[in-house]
Amino acid sequence: MARRLSGDLDEDRFKPLRLMNGVYLQLHAYMLRVAIPYGTLDSREMCRLARIARVYDRGYGHFTTRQNIQFNWPKLAEVPDILADLAEVEMHAIQTSGNCIRNVTADHFAGAAADEVEDPRIHAEVIRQWSTLHPEFSFLPRKFKIAVTGAARDRAAINVHDIGLQMLRNEAGEPGFRVVVGGGLGRTPIVGPTIREFLPKAELLSYLEAILRVYNRLGRRDNPFKARIKILVASVGGDVFAAMVEEEWQALRGGSLDLPEEEVARIAAYFASPPFEALPAQDTGFEAMRFEDRDFARWCRTNLHAHKQQGYAILSISLKPVGGVPGDATAEQMEAVADLAERYGQDEIRVSHEQNLVLPHIRLRDVHAVWQGLVAAGLGAANIGLVSDIISCPGLDYCNLANARSIPVAQRIATRFADLDRQHDIGELKLKISGCINACGHHHVGHIGILGVDKKGSEFYQITLGGSAGEDASLGDIVGPAFSYDDVVDAVETLVETYVGLREKGERFLDAYRRLGPAPFKEALYAGH
Amino acid sequence: MPVIKDGQLVEDDWTFMPDSVPLDEVSRPVISLARWQGESRALRVRNLRLGLRLPNDADPAAVGAELHRFALIELEFPTFRDGRAYSQARLLRERHGYLGELRAVGAIGRDQYFFLDRCGFDSVTVAGDEAELARALEGWFEAMAEISVPMQPASDRRPPASSLRERRRAAAGAS
């Protein structure tokens, strides 16, 4: 998609990119992050990433929680070569500098999800273009991130972004956005308040300009830890902030920021659906395979999702094999995925912020063949959404801000729950690990969150329960004193067993926790101590 | 301190006057917002040619309809990272219809010139020796030439990419 978008790359588009890369070069000496706009890739781009992993790195790359890929071991002298290689497929390294509007992210099932009102990437792209070198908002109090989802089911974590937008229809059936502002994780985690229930689609940019103007003028600039918009919104209150934006918007709206329909249509054309075949809703071959092959059936249960087009499915590829590093993929695996996408998947691949890959458009009749290809490449883990589908930041192994290791903890937990039948019995459970308070592993919004802390020079882990990044967003509660590196896996198992013992039929871990509260979990964890 | 204005380096003929200093010592005084608010009645009758320096946390609406009395408004950049004055500038131009000279004072460099121009500034202060001033002016021209088509409307007359496409479409439709 980046390639197709930049097929339109005229002078005005090219210059900002060049500037961004120029800035970037001076920044990251040891680690190179490559942008994957909206997490959307084609096979050619994926093969190029594989090549970079093989030639310049140690044969693998790491997909991160920000829908991009990170190479941990490039030699500084080779960075210009890597950038040149990327540029050949119109990709580039990430602009990580400056307090401007940074990346705009969207649901990784965009354009495929059965429940979406519209492909959220269209307006994510509208926003990206509007914010590129914005003259008024390039020196904000702090960096600024926007997420867009096209569906009621929130896969883009819109409640924990500076601005979150959810597409919906009003009573008249017109499409628009619900606007959430001032959410965020990090040191001060906040679930953002909704400041507008319905914003007509055509007026999106004038409303965003009003929010950004209020923030640019009133956001704190005296302390970088207090400068994000969430602090401003929390200090005046969501209602007051909404009123301030409303006043500014009333003065702004109706101007030249309203996008002509033709312009939106022009952008939408880049995200047009691939040609779908008219297929029956059921595929007998697929059903038969599911019946015959237990492993395949189990994989289908977690890794397939409803597609908007009958006869198709969305297919998640887990990058969380037991004992592996969450988000890592070898060059060979990337090539295998590229090949499957090209042969069966309309040449589209997505990267999810849960550090997995997605093939968004697979015919039901091809699902079994794709699965076999994935299994052959060591990508057959049937654990999407289960306890071993862990999000983990790099932690002490790669990050010098860390208090504690995260990846080895993820690996030990996954190994403890290696029995797939047991995982499937436990059901949906989102476990997220951060190595320090910066919360890159999003632990606040894990059903079980694990935070590395430093206790007198040794690694300890604080556990939070009941967080969620979805449409029912909430922040986890700290359950009690932290656990040592040796004890933390036992603690997780105790929590899971407590849940299994107390759950009602069909109740997820999160729902059970919300019903029961922390008491039984605390009791189980600390009773003997 | 010289300024870049209309693509030229010119000597600044305005002088910022601290609140306690009488204004008749210079021909073109710039006064603080506090002074204007405190002495506006006295100042109005004197019919002076005045400039106003707005602190960057001030709302231009605080001066309101009297903005047109000022031939110059200075907006402050205590560091280049503090971008509040860009919003003030656009409000002055687009909401309050201010037509006088808008000037950026403070810590601004080449990388900000394009943004200044887009937000409606006419002039910017520059400091340094002769060589540095020449470089700054060169930087100004480079900055103006760097991006031919911006991606969003602002206070300048550059049509953004979307409206150019619209015009092209309209032209194509008419022919």
Ligand code: SF4
């Ligand atoms: S959460 Fe902390 S340890 Fe983990 S990647 Fe972020 S800064 Fe590093």
